[in-house]
Amino acid sequence: MGTRKQWDIFCQVIDNHGDLGVCWRLASQLAALGERVRLWIDDATALHWMAPAGCDGVQVIDWLDPAAVTEAVAGPAPDVLIEAFGCEPAPELIARFAEASNACGPRPWINLEYLSAEPYVERLHGLPSPVFKGAGAGLTKRFFYPGFTPATGGLLREPGLLERQARFDRAQWLAAQQIPWREGERLVSLFCYEPSALADLWTQLADGQEPTRLLVTAGRATQAVKAHLASENAGNRAAHGHGALSISYLPYLTQPDFDHLLWACDLNFVRGEDSLVRALWAGAPLVWQIYPQDDDAHHAKLNAWLDWLGAPPSLRRFHHVWNGFDASPLPPLETQGPWRRTAESARETLRAQDDLVAQLRHLIAQKS
Known part of the structure; x- marks a missing residue:
């Protein structure tokens, strides 16, 4: 791949x-591949729990700091x-x-787009986008679309993600997290916004025949569950479960421990977007709550993903x-049968494809 490069990644929360x-x-x-990375971010607060140890080779810079600029x-x-x-x-x-590009030859400028399974992604991925105005006028960006094909x-x-998962000890991790799981109890993770069907899910799990422990992530999911309980006047009586349903509320998790949560369930x-990808690699049945958009563009986006997934009718309707x-x-939700076979098949399909970083470095090597 040539000499070690300096990458600047710009992210707005x-x-x-x-x-x-x-x-x-x-x-x-x-950074793990030996590259030098500066991550420019306007609000790095979440890194305090997401990646508290940082990462060798990654420098985090506040792009709102004039001195840093x-x-x-x-x-x-x-x-x-x-x-x-x-x-x-x-x-x-x-x-x-732009000054460096004009003096020493064009340098790659990548526009990393959002993830989608819609057909336009294949058409636009890798295409050039000339810059006609502003400080970068005369340069060319290149679209880079993550995707499923x-x-x-x-x-x-x-590298090694699925091998690490194969060595994962669920009982040991749950014990370390002080989650009171017992053998035979179905584990379901909940990382969501505020779904209107949350009350239905609660009733289904509480009234079901199978004992279930719901692992509720910190932030909006916990707030949504507690708001539902308040609306039902359940209060403390049902805060930790009801009927066949038990609930554990989780703290904010590091990225590795979020993966462990998905592997355990x-x-x-x-x-x-990020949690969808990690759930696909986990290989367990999953339900995706897509980010809502005012013009309902998320309807087409979700259906395109369900089409790619080959979702059986029950999973499509649940979504x-x-x-x-x-x-x-x-x-009714399922943890076995068609839902599980669909998840396992999707993971194998994706595993056979090159990962995003490999493809990104290849594109840059071609265009450099």
Whole structure:
């Protein structure tokens, strides 16, 4: 891959830490391959629990700090510039990058896009996007679309991920987290926004024949569960479960421990982009709550992913109700049968494809 490169990744925290989660995984994987990475972020607060130990080779910079921008402008320009999810780096930094590109030859400028299974992703992945105005006028960005097929940029997957999962000891991890799990109890993780069908899920699990422990993640999922309990006037009486349902509320987890949570569970409810990818690698049945958009563009996005997944009718309908597309009661959830076979098949399909970092480095090597 040539000499060691300096990568600048720009990330703006829009909502719920997902953008930062993706960018931190990308930065860490590049650093593990020997690259030097500066992660420019406007709010790094979540890294305090997401990655408290940091990462050798990754420098986190507050892009709202004028002194940091001034120092970077005075120093060497990055070899690769990545704009994550349409954010706009400071014009001074773009100007410094443009100066180096014009003096020593074009340097890769990547526009890292959001994840989607929609058909346009394959059409647009890798295409150039000339810059006509601003500090970068005259340069060319290149679209990089993560995706689920070989014609896209793939998904983030660090080396050895599935091998580490194969060695994972569920009982040991649950004990370390002080989760009172007992053998035979079904484990379900809940990482969500505020789904209208949450009450249906609660009733289904509480009234079911199978004992279930719901592992509720910190933040909006915990708030949604407690708001549901308050609306039902359940209060402390049901805060930790009812009937066949037991509940454990989790603290904020590091990225490795979030993976461990997904590996430990028989079914994972996830939201956004980063957790969807990690749930796919976990290989257990999953339900995705997609980020809602005002123009309902997320409907087409979710259905395109369900099409790619080959979701059986019961899983497709569950997704539609969970995401508020359908006001019907939630259909029965499954942790075995078609839902599990679908998840395992998706993981094997993705495993056969090159990961995102390998494809990104290959694209840059071709265009350098």
